[in-house]
Amino acid sequence: MYYKELVRQMYDIGLGSLPIIFLISIFLGAVTVTQFYYQMDGQLIPTSFIGYIVRDMMIIELAPTFSCLLLAGKVGSNMAAEIGGMRQKEHIDAMEIMGVNTSAFLVMPKVLAAILMIPLLVVVSAFVGIAGGYIASVPIGLFTHDDYVTGLRLFFNPHNVFIMFVKAATFAAILTSVSCYQGYFVKGGSIELGEASTRAVVYSVILILVADYIIALILT
Amino acid sequence: MIRAENIFKSFGENEVLKGIDFVFEESKTNLIIGRSGAGKTVLLKILVGLYPPTQGKVWYKDKELYSLTKKQLRHLRMEVGMLFQGNALFDSMTIEENIRFPMDMFTEMTYKEKNMRVDEVLERVSMSGINNRFPSEISGGMQKRVGIARSIVLNPKYLFCDEPNSGLDPKTSITIDELISTITDDNKMTTIINTHDMNSVMEIGEKICLLHEGKLAWQGNNEEVLKSENQELHNFIFASPFLQKLVDRVGAKNI
Incomplete structure (x- = not known):
């Protein structure tokens, strides 16, 4: 029962969110890429650094x-x-009547x-974002394929990938637990349900940003 | 036998139940009646273990519901079935999966045994052959029957029904009442129904408790209802102007 629910949720969260993640990441x-190219225009920084910046910005x-x-x-x-x-x-x-531990099950x-x-x-998202940077720059001639790929290979630090995974797992725990809490303890009718849904998003966003800062302080 | 002992329940400043003492008799159809807001649903949910009372105790024979250990409570849950006001059928599950759910939670039966039991209870509520349909694909009356089927699938000792007739036409209401009454008799269950349907009161109320503003205003059975001089009961029964006119014309005892 719990396994079936876990698989259903994995499908909904994973595959269900893939198209929108793909779109925003591009x-x-x-x-x-476009904005860094604009900011660095005329400075003595090689354009290949843009690939490096995009890579680490996306990952971290x-x-x-x-x-x-x-x-x-x-x-x-x-x-x-x-x-x-x-x-x-x-x-x-x-469910409670039928012996289900609802907080655990839901x-x-x-x-x-x-x-x-x-x-x-x-x-x-990280891979697609890096590809998006390439698509937005190389075909229209902002810089060359070699510049971008060279930048992607510069100063790679695997610790950044570790930071990415820590952030992703922490934010996932925050957004789901906050949202489930808001839904589980909702009282009243459809207006209260709408308010709970809004609170779920607002509190999650705030807590994610706070956690983002704390993780950045600790891990960088 | 289920006994409510001096039950008080408050939600914040709002005191909903004010010292309810009542014995729900074994193997009988017990009714909790009263106007909307009288505290019927709250009392029913306290009896079934969903809302802990602010004060008071609920006894299932010699066991106090809110003092049970998790293991004891789980065991008691196996003996309890409940039909909810809105049926509470899970939208994402088929009728068969809905009815199988309590067996999945409580029993070690094989898949085949569970499905055989699903067919049995569906036949019992005259709903055979709808196993693979979803709740949204059947009518309100059919959903009630499926809700009853799910609540009796484990052969419970205690059946709780929260307003089983709400949202149903009078004829379907009578059918549902008859079904609950027959199942109660056949399975020798202790059934507690929360209703404000007068037909249910008169037809199946073997023991009745009237709640008024959170207090027990009257208790008795369906034969005593019309003979009672209790003002709250009188106001409840004859709330309909049509019935009041009928009584004025022929007298309560002749109805």
Whole structure:
């Protein structure tokens, strides 16, 4: 029962979020390249450094943080609404009567699925963002293929990938647990459910940004 | 036998139940009646273990519900079935999966045995052949029957029904009442129904408790209802102007 729910959640969070993660990541990479090219124009910094900057920006910050902020909106609000709706339709009461530990059954598979799937989505986001940077620059002649690839190979530090995974897993735990909490303890009707869903997103976003800063302080 | 002993329940400043003492008799259809807001659902949820009372105790024979260990509570849960006001059927599951759910949680039965039991209870509520449909694909009356099927699938000793007739037409309401009453008799269950449907009161109320503003206002059975001089009961029964006119014309005893 719990395994089936875990698989369903992994599918929903992972595959369900893939298209939107793909889309935003392309533009994140594209905008980063374009703006850095603009900022560095006329300075004595080789253009190959843009590839290096995009790579590390995507890995350390943009892929984990932006993806999770987006997922707080998509996945978090969905979880709060789903659990809150179950509370209002007495599904949670029915489960309690049928001997289900509802907090474990409804919350744990979601948190676990997010912790497993969101880091994978973040990896995809990082790769797609870097590819997006390439697509936005090389074909239109901002700089050459060799410049970009050279930059990508510069000063690679595997510790940055570790930071990315720590951030992704932490943000996943935050956005799911906050959202599930808001849904689980919802009271009242549809207006309160809407408010709970909004709170889930707002609190998740704030906590993700605070955690982002704390992780940056500790790990860099 | 289930006994509510001096039950008080407050939500913040709002005191919903004010010292309820009542014995729900074994193998009978017990009714909790009262107007909307009288505290019926809260009392039912306290009896079933969903809301702990602010004060008071709930006894299942010699066991106090809110003093049980997790293991004892789980064992008691196996003996309890509940039909919710909105049915509480899980939207993402088929009818068969909904009914199988309590067996998945509580039993070690094989998949085949569970499905055989699903067929049995669906037949019992005259709903055979809808195993693979989803709750949204059947009518409200059918959902009630499926809800009943799910609540009796483990052969519970205690059946709780929260407003089983709400949202149903009068004819379907009567059918559901008859079904619950028959199942209660056949399985020798202790059934507790929360209702404000007068037909249910008169037809199946073997023991009735009337709640008024969170207090026990009257208790008795369906034969005593019309003979009672209790003002709150009178106000509850004859709330309908049509019934009041009928009583004025022919007298309560002749109805």
